[in-house]
Amino acid sequence: MKFNFRENLRVELNYQGVTIKELSARTGIPVATLDCYLGTRATVPSVDTAVKIAKALQVTVEDLVIGENKNVEKHQNKTSQEALEISRWVKNLNIEQCKTILKLIKIFK
Secondary structure (H helix, E strand, O other): OOOOOHHHHHHHHHHHOHHHHHHHHHHOHHHHHHHHHHHHOOOOOHHHHHHHHHHHHHHHHHHHHHHHHHHHHHHHHHEEEEEEEEHHHHHHOHHHHHHHHHHHHHHHH
């Protein structure tokens, strides 16, 4: 599955749970500029800017440009974004909170 830069960036941000504001803070790239890369016009950044974004997200520029990041594709296909968000929240819970969440999941199941 290959996407364009905009779609690859969006997938990576969602996968990592990184907001545009966070990416802006990590890279020094203004939020408005990042919005241009993610918007419907899908502006493509310069090489220098793409490198900054890739470094901040710890992926390669190639992953963002041509979508060759197999880990993201694998996760995207097997796990919904909601499940990924839940797993990020659970990592921050203590053992008792995890047990309570597990009980709730069993009720829904």
